[in-house]
Amino acid sequence: MASADQTVDMTGIHCPACGTVTAGPYCHNCGFALEGRSSADDRWPQPGDRIDGDAALYLRGNLQCVGPGRRYLAEADDKARFEVYVAESAEVLADRAKAVAALGTYGLPARWTGRYGELHYAAVPLGEGTPVAEALARIIAERDHNEARVIVERWVLPLARCVADLHAEDKICGGLDPTEVLIDDQGRCRFRWPPTLHDRADTPLAPRRRRVHRGFSAPELYGRCGGGVGPRADVFFVGVLLYYGLARVAPMTEAGHSVDRLPAPHIYHADVPPELGAVARRAVSPVPERRYPDGEALLAALETALEVAELRRDTGRGPIGVDVGHELHIGVLKGQYAPQNQDDLFLAYHVDSSIGLFVVSDGVSISEFGSGDIASSCVRQEALNGWRLILDGHLAGDEPDDSVDVHDETLAGLGEPTPTLPLDFEGRCRFLASLLDQANRRIGQLVQQEIPHFPGQPEGIMAATAVTALLEGNRVTLSSIGDSRIYLIRDGHISQLSIDHDLATQLLRLGRPPTVARSFPAAGALIRCVGEFDKDPDHQLVPVPLQPEFLELMVMPGDTLLLCSDGIPDYGGYDEEDAEERMRQCVESAPGAPWAAFELMVLANRGGGGDNISCIVLRFHDDDRPRAS
Amino acid sequence: MSAPRTPLSLRWRVDPPISLVTDGAVDVGALLTLDRSGLVDRQARPLNLVVAQVGTPRPSRTAELKRVFGRIREAARPDDRLIFVGAGGSGDGIEACFDRPVPTLAGALDAGARLLGNLRDGRAATRLAVVVNTAVQEPMQPLLTAAGALSERAIGVELFCGHSAADLGLLTRLANLGGGETRVSQPGRSLAEAVLDRVESLRDQRALDVQIELTFSPIVQPGQLFRVAPSPVFLRNVRLGDDNRQLTIEVGPVTARGPDPAFLLTAMLPKRRIGRYRLFDARVYSRDGGERPVWSGGAVQRCGADPSEAGEVEAEVIAARERVEVTAWSEEVARCYAEGDARGVSSTLDRLVRHFVTLGRKRSVEQVSQMRLRFLRSGALSRADVNRLRRMASNPALG
Structure with missing residues (x-):
């Protein structure tokens, strides 16, 4: 490189940044400083130049080069795309060829090598592959046009297979670049620029100066989490691609942070099969130990999740057995300073019709008018009223229900009212919404009875969260308002189905970065709950129509649904991720739903019990009831 | 003809190595490592060590400490000077050190200052080692003043904490003033063994009173200073005035063994234009070099506009x-x-x-x-x- 005081010929040279022929100290096109450009630089080809070899290649632009030398995008006469790598010595090209060979079928070998003046070059055919970074940009741009499963199969699975293959050969990449990974229409994965492969036996690799790809690189590549890099860094890369593909969001720099994990993908996009969401979240855990140990384990989990998601999608309505357990506890620490349990439960199940209603409600502990326990009991009361409507058959739909099995007919034959539910999803949502609206009105009436002319702000009125599950056979309609949780546990994974209605989550959904949303003042404040009112000029409370969120799911044998207040995830582990993992272990290791519920209560108390604890566990299994004939 | 080898030098890494002009203020971390490769051929320096005890240890520990102090005395080289202090401050034997422990830490610092002041020798390392067996319920400021005065006279303080309720934070501050350490018993390693380990390190010193002096440009706002190696310790929050942009780090005993002493400094840099920026000038001093630095240099960080360059991390x-x-x-x-x-x-x-x-x-x-x-x-x-x-x-x- 020439020093600044060397004489440099500035007349009519190619700008190395944009390829324009320019003069003067700065490129007139892109503003790149040309000072210090030496005659040695002129040895290198420039965009627009032609390189002759087995075919004539026209250099179209520069590519970022991580090794010694320069890279160019080139095109042959037949429009075939090439990448040209130019280096000062043949050894450098040989090193690259060695790295490509180590990748086996995942490498892109040079078609030919040659000389360019005193330099050496390799011409690499690029084929039809698309860089995953480009594919991701397309997925995000078309966020509502692609099904999650299709995205995963098209873009993530090939990469997962590639990483699994490399790990099976005890090779790890230790950091991948999304612009260098190509995936073609046949689902083949290729590395445009070969990553340096390391022997697995040499891991963890020590922290050093390295290039990271913000939003794609694991925290340990930055030096975080101890800085030791191993196969889990590759798992993270595949996982983060899966995550962005499911959430259809642009890469987040928070992906490399070591403390807070990425938000659940379903808060960004409704079409996220819970199984795939759970795999993504585990693969992108900021704590390396919590991720899948290697690419093979990730691939196995991903394939299982895809199978289950497909099975769940194709499952028709039918009978299923359910084992129910529940617990309600004040919380050992919470009970020391707040003797009233503000959580409440409702659970009812009609065995013959396989219809059930399950509600968990968590009263908000800080309120100026009323108290959380009264608010949650209002939810329970209204759940009871709703259940009576179901039992009395007042919720019958207009169309015959194909799913009604022989048990319903038997019941009908006895002349008793048949428990019924609306047939369509919207009808069931309306039912659940009305149940919550009734609870809201009841809260308003209780306050108004005590304070006919309400003086304060409606935000100070007692309130409660509510998560509900309306079950009919294997069809479950879920609703949630507030920050109580619904989880689905299956195949060693746990995924949250509900969306927390707190300020932080709302900001995330509005596109704020996770670090901003989580550090926002009062980030944990509820923005939706049962207990929302306006005040009219006469100081009368006017209930606001509530906006719970709904979801319908076909459950399968082996599924467990967990409805719980936040006392369990908040105190069940060292952090939310750890708590969820422990919750999963409790549920999966328990011999039955009641044991699981008890273990969950113990788990939260062992972790401090700083909040009231309530949970309902629904474990589904094959319907083994004798059928009436 | 090659240049004479520098006995000590400083190497550093700065993260981020390149910042972006589009970034606002940048939080920078600088890892400074003292390179001791030039010291390998040097002889270890003599040691002037004064040992004092504050409070009486448990009987079981007393026996072990006595044994260890006996070994330290036996291992002393002819030019080492070793003094055990009993109450009253006079130099005495191990028995006196145990039979008449100094009642307060302030008293031990005072006795050490008097005895070591008389022993000062340009060739020898001078340290005061105090085994603390009390909870140190003493006013903080006089202790800091006393330790500061010792540091100014190039007398390092080594503290060995044998009381679970002693204020370890205060003891660490006192020791760090002169580049010393506070050690406690660890699982599988008793306090007596910690004393032995440390004294062996002190006996292996190849350069004396090593200091790193950093001079910052006005745009750099240093934050916190940590020692990274041999063991992580929070040293202090750094607040520099507009008129004094210097920070001095007492390195402590520089031996030929173990990891190179390393320090981490955090700093904030304001939004800047494209260019290369000097973060700090560094000088390394040691008693052997006199007033002149044994090494000097400066750390530079680039501010660029190319996001692909800013992808590099240390x-x-x-x-x-x-x-x-x-x-x-x-x-x-x-x-x-x-x-x-x-x-x-x-x-x-x-x-x-x-x-x-x-x-x-x-x-x-x-x-x-x-x-x-x-x-x-x-x-x-x-x-x-x-x-x-x-x-x-x-x-x-x-x-």
């Missing part, structure tokens, strides 16, 4: 920073507790738990979360708990 600096910041948080817990800030204690303990989780330190995670739980239930946190936190923070081997 993972080693980030990893070191993650390791040492825990020590600052353990001090934060102590501060919050002293100020009655229960929320601060709880949230900092929670932060420590999560940090240990990311570092994969399972035992520390378990212990700190239990401590947090106890604090939430009872509101109590003992000085021994805070000391335990400090030990965990500064000893990654504790798991």
Whole structure:
């Protein structure tokens, strides 16, 4: 490189940044400083130049080069795309060829090598592959046009297979670049620029100066989490691609942070099969130990999740057995300073019709008018009223229900009212919404009875969260308002189905970065709950129509649904991720739903019990009831 | 003809190595490592060591300490000078040191200052080692003043804490003033063994009174200073005035063994234009070099506009920073507790738990979360708990 005081010929040279022929100290096109450009630089080809070899290649632009030398995008006469790598010595090209060979079928070998003046070059055919970074940009741009499963199969699975293959050969990449990974229409994965492969036996690799790809690189590549890099860094890369593909969001720099994990993908996009969401979240855990140990384990989990998601999608309505357990506890620490349990439960199940209603409600502990326990009991009361409507058959739909099995007919034959539910999803949502609206009105009436002319702000009125599950056979309609949780546990994974209605989550959904949303003042404040009112000029409370969120799911044998207040995830582990993992272990290791519920209560108390604890566990299994004939 | 070899030099890594002009203020970490490769051929320096005890240790420990002090005395070289202090400050034998321990730490510092002042010798390393067997319920300021005065006279203070309720934070501050260390017993390593380890290091010194002097440009605002190696310690918050942009780091004993002494400095840089920026000028001084620095140089950081360049990180600096910041948080817990800030204690303990989780330190995670739980239930946190936190923070081997 020439020093600044060397004489440099500035007349009519190619700008190395944009390829324009320019003069003067700065490129007139892109503003790149040309000072210090030496005659040695002129040895290198420039965009627009032609390189002759087995075919004539026209250099179209520069590519970022991580090794010694320069890279160019080139095109042959037949429009075939090439990448040209130019280096000062043949050894450098040989090193690259060695790295490509180590990748086996995942490498892109040079078609030919040659000389360019005193330099050496390799011409690499690029084929039809698309860089995953480009594919991701397309997925995000078309966020509502692609099904999650299709995205995963098209873009993530090939990469997962590639990483699994490399790990099976005890090779790890230790950091991948999304612009260098190509995936073609046949689902083949290729590395445009070969990553340096390391022997697995040499891991963890020590922290050093390295290039990271913000939003794609694991925290340990930055030096975080101890800085030791191993196969889990590759798992993270595949996982983060899966995550962005499911959430259809642009890469987040928070992906490399070591403390807070990425938000659940379903808060960004409704079409996220819970199984795939759970795999993504585990693969992108900021704590390396919590991720899948290697690419093979990730691939196995991903394939299982895809199978289950497909099975769940194709499952028709039918009978299923359910084992129910529940617990309600004040919380050992919470009970020391707040003797009233503000959580409440409702659970009812009609065995013959396989219809059930399950509600968990968590009263908000800080309120100026009323108290959380009264608010949650209002939810329970209204759940009871709703259940009576179901039992009395007042919720019958207009169309015959194909799913009604022989048990319903038997019941009908006895002349008793048949428990019924609306047939369509919207009808069931309306039912659940009305149940919550009734609870809201009841809260308003209780306050108004005590304070006919309400003086304060409606935000100070007692309130409660509510998560509900309306079950009919294997069809479950879920609703949630507030920050109580619904989880689905299956195949060693746990995924949250509900969306927390707190300020932080709302900001995330509005596109704020996770670090901003989580550090926002009062980030944990509820923005939706049962207990929302306006005040009219006469100081009368006017209930606001509530906006719970709904979801319908076909459950399968082996599924467990967990409805719980936040006392369990908040105190069940060292952090939310750890708590969820422990919750999963409790549920999966328990011999039955009641044991699981008890273990969950113990788990939260062992972790401090700083909040009231309530949970309902629904474990589904094959319907083994004798059928009436 | 090659240039004469520098006995000591400084190497550094700065993260981020290149910042972007589009970034606002940049949080920078600089890892400074003292390179001792030029010292390998040097002879170890003689040691002038004064040993004092404050308070009486448990009988079981007394026997072991006596044995260790006996070994230290036997291993002394002809030009080493070793004095055991009994109450009254006179130089005496090991028996006097145990039979008449100095009642206060201030008294031990005072006795050490008098004895070592008489022993000063340009060739020898001069250290005062104090075994502390009390909770040190003494006013802080006089102790800091006394330790500062010793440091100015190039007398390092080494403290060995044998009381679980002693204020380890204060002891660490006192020792750090002169580049010394505070050591405690560790699992599998008794306090007497810690004394022995440290004295062996002191006896192996190849350069004396080594200091690193950093001079910052006005745009750089230093934040916190940590020692990274040999063991992580939070040294201090750095506040520089407009008229004094210098920071002096007392390196402590520079031996031929063990890891190179390393320090981490955090700093904030304002938004800047494209260019190369000097972060600091560094000079390394040692008593052998007299008034002139034995080495000097400067650290530079580039500010660029190309986002692809800004993708580079110095993972080693980030990893070191993650390791040492825990020590600052353990001090934060102590501060919050002293100020009655229960929320601060709880949230900092929670932060420590999560940090240990990311570092994969399972035992520390378990212990700190239990401590947090106890604090939430009872509101109590003992000085021994805070000391335990400090030990965990500064000893990654504790798991």
